Each structure stands twice: as C-alpha cells, then as structure tokens.
Amino acid sequence: xxxxxxxxxxxxxxxxxxxxxxxxxxxxxxxxxxxxxxxxxxxxxxxxxxxxxxxxxxxxxxxxxxxxxxxxxxxxxxxxxxxxxxxxxxxxxxxxxxxxxxxxxxxxxxxxxxxxxxxxxxxxxxxxxxxxx
Amino acid sequence: xxxxxxxxxxxxxxxxxxxxxxxxxxxxxxxxxxxxxxxxxxxxxxxxxxxxxxxxxxxxxxxxxxxxxxxxxxxxxxxxxxxxxxxxxxxxxxxxxxxxxxxxxxxxxxxxxxxxxxxxxxxxxxxxxxxxxxxxxxxxxxxxx
Amino acid sequence: xxxxxxxxxxxxxxxxxxxxxxxxxxxxxxxxxxxxxxxxxxxxxxxxxxxxxxxxxxxxxxxxxxxxxxxxxxxxxxxxxxxxxxxxxxxxxxxxxxxxxxxxxxxxxxxxxxxxxxxxxxxxxxxxxxxxxxxxxxxxxxxxxxxxxxxxxxxxxxxxxxxxxxxxxxxxxxxxxxxxxxxxxxxxxxxxxxxxxxxxxxxxxxxxx
Numbered sequence: 001x002x003x004x005x006x007x008x009x010x011x012x013x014x015x016x017x018x019x020x021x022x023x024x025x026x027x028x029x030x031x032x033x034x035x036x037x038x039x040x041x042x043x044x045x046x047x048x049x050x051x052x053x054x055x056x057x058x059x060x061x062x063x064x065x066x067x068x069x070x071x072x073x074x075x076x077x078x079x080x081x082x083x084x085x086x087x088x089x090x091x092x093x094x095x096x097x098x099x100x101x102x103x104x105x106x107x108x109x110x111x112x113x114x115x116x117x118x119x120x121x122x123x124x125x126x127x128x129x130x131x132x133x
Numbered sequence: 134x135x136x137x138x139x140x141x142x143x144x145x146x147x148x149x150x151x152x153x154x155x156x157x158x159x160x161x162x163x164x165x166x167x168x169x170x171x172x173x174x175x176x177x178x179x180x181x182x183x184x185x186x187x188x189x190x191x192x193x194x195x196x197x198x199x200x201x202x203x204x205x206x207x208x209x210x211x212x213x214x215x216x217x218x219x220x221x222x223x224x225x226x227x228x229x230x231x232x233x234x235x236x237x238x239x240x241x242x243x244x245x246x247x248x249x250x251x252x253x254x255x256x257x258x259x260x261x262x263x264x265x266x267x268x269x270x271x272x273x274x275x276x277x278x
Numbered sequence: 279x280x281x282x283x284x285x286x287x288x289x290x291x292x293x294x295x296x297x298x299x300x301x302x303x304x305x306x307x308x309x310x311x312x313x314x315x316x317x318x319x320x321x322x323x324x325x326x327x328x329x330x331x332x333x334x335x336x337x338x339x340x341x342x343x344x345x346x347x348x349x350x351x352x353x354x355x356x357x358x359x360x361x362x363x364x365x366x367x368x369x370x371x372x373x374x375x376x377x378x379x380x381x382x383x384x385x386x387x388x389x390x391x392x393x394x395x396x397x398x399x400x401x402x403x404x405x406x407x408x409x410x411x412x413x414x415x416x417x418x419x420x421x422x423x424x425x426x427x428x429x430x431x432x433x434x435x436x437x438x439x440x441x442x443x444x445x446x447x448x449x450x451x452x453x454x455x456x457x458x459x460x461x462x463x464x465x466x467x468x469x470x471x472x473x474x475x476x477x478x479x480x481x482x483x484x485x486x487x
Contacts, residue, residue, distance in 0.1 A: 009306045017171045030165035031194035056214045057193045061170030064189035068174045076189045080218035082273075082292055082449070085246075085424070100451035101299050109299070111452040121424040125450055126216070127294045216292075241291060243319065244346050244370050246396045252291070 001071035003106045003132045012070040012097035012110070016117075017062040019054050024089050027058045038089070049086060054093075056083035059124045063112045066095045073133045077107065081126035085116075092117040100127075107131050139251060142206055143240040151202035152235040156195070160227035163187045166194075186224035192259060192268050193217045195233065200274070201253065202237075208251045209276030215252055216273040222266040231259050231267060238271060242278075249278035279465055280483065281338065282314045282458040284353060284391055284417060284445020289326070290319040295451045297328055301335040309455040313338025315355070315471070317445075320346060320368050322357045340468050343367060344391065349374035349403045349410060353417065353445070356386025356472040374400075378412045387475045389443060391417040394430030401434040409438060415475055418442030419484040421456030422449075428484075443475070444482035457484045 021039065028034045036043030037053060044052040060081045067076055087093050093114050101109035107129055114124040160180055167177035167188040177188045200212060225231070238256035242249065253274045259267040285300065286293035297316065304311050314337065316323065321343060328339040342355045348371050354361065364380035365372050374390075381388035393400035393416045400416060418431045419442070435442050444457035462479040465471050474480050 008302060015171075023169050026165060027169035030162050030169060032162075033194060057190050057217055058170060060190040060193065060217055060219075061166065061172075061188055065167075065171040065173070067189075068172060068177070072174060076221065078218065078220040079189050080216075080271075080294060082216040082294075083214055098452040100303060101296070109451075111294075111450040113450075119425060122422070125294075125453075126218075127450060242370050243291070244351070244398050246398060248397055249370065 001074065001132055003102065003108070006099055006102060006108055006132065008099055008102055010099040012066060015062070015066045015069070015095040016092060017065070017095060019087070019089060019091070019093055021052070021089050024052070024054060024058065028055065031055065031057065041089070050088060052089040053086040054089055056081070056124065059083070059087060059114050063095055063097070063114065063124070063126070063128070066097060066112075067110065067128055067130060070097065071130065071132055075131045077129040077131055079126065079128045081112070081124050083124055085121045085123050087114065087116055087123040093123065139240060139242045142208065146202075146205065146237045147239060148236060149202070150234050150236045154233050156231050156233065158187065158225055158227055158229040158231065163191060163227055166191050180227070186226050189221070190217070190219060192225060192257070193219055193270050193272070195257060195270070201255075208253070209278045211275070211277050213275040213277070214272070215275040218271045220269045222268060225259070225267055229267075230262050234258050247277060251276045251278065279312045279461045279463070280310050280458050281461065281465060281471070282311055282446050282448070282455050283443055284317050284344070284420065284447045285314045285454060286318060286447070286449045287316055289321070289323050290449070293318070293449045295448065295454070297326070297339065298331055299451045300454050301331050301337055303451045303454060304337065305335055311337070311455045311458060313340065313465070314454065315340045315342050317342045317344040317353050319344050320370070322362055322367055338465065340471060345372060345377060346370040346398075347372045347374040347377050349390065350393065350395070350398045350400045351391050352377055353389045353391050354381050354386055355389070355475060356381070356384070356468050358384055358386070360384040361386055374410050375412070378410070382412070385472070387415075387472045389415045389417060389475065391445065392420040392423055392427060392431065392447065393417065393434065394427040395423065399427070399431070401430060404434070413438070413440060415441045415443055415478075417445055419444035419457035419482045419486075421446035421453055421486065441478050442482040443480060444484055456486050457482070459483065
C-alpha cells in the first residue's frame with residue numbers, strides 16, 4: 001500500500017479474528033497474564049464478569065494485525081486503544097478501520113474499532129498513526 | 134473518592150518514577166504474541182526474516198507485572214484495564230537489552246456505566262542500551278469506587 | 279439545518295478526534311450535517327478558536343460541555359463566564375437540580391444525555407429517586423449507546439413528556455454524525471441553538487443501522 005493509493009475515508013477490509021479459548025490461552029501465556037478471568041468462563045463469572053474476557057491488549061494486537069495486512073510493510077508509529085466493554089472469549093467480533101487523515105509526509109491516521117457481533121457493543125475503539133511505504 | 138482527594142493525590146504523585154527494570158526481549162514470546170494476535174506479516178511471525186521484530190502491541194504486557202508504588206494511597210478497588218496506547222520510536226528486536234522506567238502520568242476521576250472510576254495512567258518508557266528511546270506505553274488503569 | 283449536538287475532540291480525556299479531521303470527514307463522506315457542537319468532558323474549552331475551520335469547510339462549530347451529575351451526564355449549552363463559576367464543571371457528582379438551575383439562570387440550557395444508560399443516564403436514577411423538576415429535553419438518540427439504551431431513553435422520555443435531541447457522542451472521527459438533531463430554523467450562534475432547544479423547534483435524528 002502506497003500513500004498515493006490511499007484516500008480519506010477508505011475503509012480497511014473487515015476482519016473477524018480468532019478469539020477462541022485455545023488462541024486466548026496461547027496469547028495469555030505469551031503475555032505472562034495467565035489468569036482465570038481470561039481462560040475460564042466459570043472463574044470469570046465468579047468474579048462478576050459475564051464470562052472469560054478477551055484481554056484488551058490482545059484486541060489491540062488484532063487491530064495491529066489488521067493494519068499490517070491492509071498495508072504490508074507499513075510501520076505503525078502509534079496505536080492508542082480505549083477498552084470500553086468486555087469482549088467475551090469465543091463470541092465473534094469484527095475489527096474495522098477507516099482512514100481519517102493523510103499527512104503530507106506519508107503518514108495516515110486510522111480509526112479502529114472492535115465490535116461484538118452478538119451484542120453490537122463497541123468493545124475497543126482507538127486510533128493509529130501509520131507510515132506507509 | 135471526593136475530587137479534592139484526587140487532586141491532592143495527583144499533585145503528589147504525577148511525574149514520579151517509581152520503578153525501573155532491565156529486560157531482554159524474548160524471541161519465543163514475541164513470536165507467540167504475534168501469532169496469537171493473528172499477525173501474518175513475516176516481519177512478526179518469521180524469526181528468520183531479516184527484519185524480524187515485535188508486533189505493535191507487544192510491549193504493553195510488560196506493564197502487567199507492576200501496578201503502583203508501594204506507598205500509593207488506596208483509591209477504590211480492582212484494576213480494570215481501561216486502555217493502552219503505544220508510541221514507537223524504533224522496532225523492538227529479539228535479544229534487545231532494554232531499560233524501562235515507570236511513572237504515573239495522570240490521575241483523574243469520572244463516571245461511566247460501571248459507576249465511579251478513578252483512572253490512573255501508568256507510563257512505561259523503554260530505552261535501549263545506548264539510552265535511545267524505543268517505545269512509550271501508557272496504561273489507563275481503572276479503580277472503581 | 280442538522281447539527282450533531284454531542285461530540286468530543288482530543289481535548290477530552292477519551293477523545294481521539296481532531297476537529298479538523300471531523301470537518302474533512304463530514305465533507306468527504308457527504309454527511310448531512312451543517313455543523314457540530316463540541317461537548318468536552320467535565321470542562322468548557324474557552325480557548326480553542328474554530329472560525330478558520332468553519333470558513334474552510336462551511337460548517338458551524340459551536341462549543342458546549344458534558345458535565346457529570348448525581349443523575350448522570352448532562353450536556354450544557356450556552357456556557358459563559360457566569361456559568362463556569364456557578365458550578366464546578368470538573369466535579370463528577372454535581373447535583374442535577376443545581377446544574378439545571380445554573381444553566382437556566384445563566385442563559386443556557388441543560389440536556390441530560392444518554393438517559394437510558396446504566397448509572398450515567400438520568401432514567402437509571404429515576405427508578406430509585408423519582409423524577410427531577412425542570413428537565414425538559416433529553417438525548418434520545420446517542421451514537422455510543424449499546425442496544426436497548428436508546429430504546430429505553432425514548433420510552434421514558436415519552437412517559438415523562440420530555441422532548442428529544444440526538445448526538446453522535448463521537449470520540450473518534452468516523453463516528454461523527456451517527457445521530458444528530460434537525461432544526462426548523464437556521465442556527466448561526468449558540469444563542470440561536472439555546473433558543474431552539476427551549477422552544478422545541480427541533481427533532482432528533484439517527485442514521486445508526
């Protein structure tokens with residue numbers, strides 16, 4: 001993806017990341033945060049959560065992966081995410097992005113969101129600054 | 134959690150570095166992180182790639198091990214993750230020896246669907262062996278009232 | 279004339295949108311908005327001057343505030359020097375009757391927003407504490423609502439006879455204009471807006487799917 005190929009308002013291809021228990025377990029081990037609230041629905045409910053929750057930083061990583069697929073070779077200079085509501089492990093989510101600004105020096109700004117496909121709630125929203133090739 | 138208390142705590146604590154640590158960036162952990170987040174770009178999932186590097190959000194987890202200074206006042210309960218931001222200065226690579234400083238960048242109160250919340254912004258700044266900046270992570274930790 | 283009455287910029291703690299980017303997005307996407315009102319959290323932004331952007335994009339950009347009360351969040355329009363001294367915008371537990379009274383006595387107008395929302399919505403407090411006098415208008419369409427919240431807002435607004443407005447509550451650029459308010463008359467200033475809210479010559483609109 002080159003800067004001249006991008007237009008304000010362009011939408012990134014939607015993605016439905018793997019949020020299965022198996023993948024979340026692999027993630028929490030890599031992140032050294034292997035707590036039952038992320039990997040055990042019963043234990044999470046005992047903590048007052050609606051079920052095992054997807055770690056916010058895993059969602060952030062999934063958004064980064066979406067951007068990297070959209071613009072191979074790009075560099076994400078910053079990624080700022082707000083975790084609004086819990087996303088439940090095993091419940092499908094959709095990642096979205098839209099180009100909201102294009103700088104003269106080859107940097108684009110992108111809005112990113114993760115939305116629960118069952119409740120319609122926005123779990124994560126934020127922005128990224130990305131240098132294109 | 135009266136506002137006046139939050140203001141006082143903010144004045145006292147914001148800007149104070151309360152922890153430093155040294156770390157070596159682990160190749161396997163980088164790889165597992167990237168794969169489980171769904172990365173497919175070989176720069177993040179192929180350790181033999183000449184530009185192999187940590188995926189964007191990788192340094193955010195390093196905050197998880199440390200929360201607040203030992204003598205920080207008790208504000209609310211719990212420790213929900215309200216958000217993370219990362220700003221990169223250069224890629225983080227396997228085997229990099231990094232130094233990190235942690236400070237409280239902001240404290241403020243607000244209300245939301247889950248009630249009264251105090252946000253404590255915990256900032257971790259990573260530098261390399263030469264002291265050059267690598268990345269900065271802000272963690273917005275929520276304590277509930 | 280259609281205005282998005284509830285938006286946040288980078289001046290809010292959780293806002294990530296630059297006002298200039300809102301403007302270029304509205305034009306690029308050909309949204310049916312004639313302007314926006316910036317309602318930063320727990321503050322009034324007296325400093326920012328958006329006249330250049332207004333001219334560049336042909337949009338009206340007004341400034342208000344979203345404050346926090348013991349009955350949930352409230353948009354206050356027509357903020358002036360008197361109002362910012364009448365109550366503490368930074369507090370998260372302002373008594374709602376005081377905010378309503380201060381807004382009125384200072385020539386402004388207060389509108390509880392996302393009233394169907396748990397904890398920070400007016401109606402969630404009515405259950406236990408009963409209705410508050412002097413509420414006239416509530417936000418019945420909010421772009422940040424989760425399913426069920428706006429439905430409750432509309433039902434309860436009907437029940438109490440409140441008029442409704444709409445706002446996107448956007449915190450990022452691409453959420454601007456999801457909900458808005460259509461005015462029967464032209465709005466050129468904050469005074470015009472306050473008058474229109476008082477007289478009720480406006481209607482909430484939503485484009486959420």
